[in-house]
Amino acid sequence: MNYHCAIIGGGPAGLNAALVLGRARKDVVLFDDSQPRNGVTHASHGFITRDGVTPAEFRRIAYEEVLKYPSVRHWNTLVTDIQRNDHGFALRTSSGELVQADKVILAAGLKEVFPEIEGVAEFYGKSLFNCPFCDGWELRGQPLVVVSETPGIFHKVKLLLNWSSDLVVCTNGHDILTDEQRAQLASKGIAVVDTPITAFSGENGLLERVHFVDGSQLERSGGFIDPALLPKADFHEALGYETAPDGGIATDAMGRTTVSGIYAAGDSAYVMPSQLIYAAASGSKAAVAVIADMTEEEWK
Structure with missing residues (x-):
């Protein structure tokens, strides 16, 4: 199946992007291996209406909200490779599937090295x-x-x-x-x-x-x-997007990278402070950018 957008990562950035895209009636596939960076903590704070929520409960509520939109699909697997082709982007998963998408949002976040x-x-x-x-x-x-x-x-x-x-x-x-x-x-x-x-x-x-x-x-x-922070999923060599001096993916204010059709949100773009509310907001902006860009392309 060809999707309008593939989202790599099911943290607050990827989930909020999926929510916005699903509500815009876009076909979305969300890849998430269920290994969130904040999974070790007892609770998450600073997100209004969810202050003190456990990471597991946050994800449960988020997926319940996101997956009620019929155009959103969740795959509990990793994406191992992304390549541009004539139809957009081909994504290969760790389980061997090949998925086609017009746009890609990179929101896999970071891994910590202590x-x-x-x-x-x-x-x-x-x-x-x-x-x-x-x-x-x-x-x-x-x-x-x-x-x-x-x-x-x-x-x-x-x-x-x-x-x-x-x-x-x-x-x-x-x-x-x-x-x-x-x-x-x-x-x-x-x-x-x-x-x-x-x-x-x-x-x-x-x-x-x-x-x-x-x-x-x-x-x-x-x-x-302070741990060292490294990209959890790095597709820089395959896709050629620019990185920022801090090591994150360089984007504009709406999450567009330097490669057309590729967007980044949350910790993947080193959105700081590294909090749920900042990550979710950046995911929403990236999704809006995807919709805006697709709208202009279809209009022409």
Whole structure:
């Protein structure tokens, strides 16, 4: 079957794009392997009418709403290749199917790569988080650790002062802060530890201590850690779209990439902050762009 639009990724960006396209009576196929990046967290926040919803419940409600439109189809599989042809784009799935679509929205998002510290997986999403806007409220007033290997840690610490003044910065052995930044942090009573971290410890996903390579320990009840973010699905070589300096897919304000017929939304386009509400909005805009472009093409 030939679809008007294929959507790669079933997060808030892809789901909202499918909703808008379905309501516009477009034939849509949504590819989603049911492995959302936020699946490890206990709840999602900052989305009006859904504040505190679990990722699983958010997806259940979203699919219930999206799939009531008869022109929207969901395939629980991965897309492994996309090639342009005379009729638009041919998409091949991990299960061997070949699907044809006029337009493609890339919304597979990002995957997280964490520093090699023992215990990260145990605590991430329970007492260690990435986004202050998503989970700062739950850790308000607590003694927190902020772990990062990138210069962006300075800005994150300034943000986190909105939720807690008891902060310790850990660079995990990386020289990422300037002397001026260190002085500013010290003036706010924020200590910086450059010693590499060996492990996090605690019980039932609740952080209690940070352990360092020199044998020292730091008592903390939660914190924030910066993973490296990489595209979950990368079709740059096959399609030739431009990427932005931050590594995301370069788009215009409506999600159009530099390749005609290819759009990007959500974390795939590094829409920041990385929150549900931002991702959903970008998915809606990309869908509107698809409809607008198809309308002009059909008119001509």
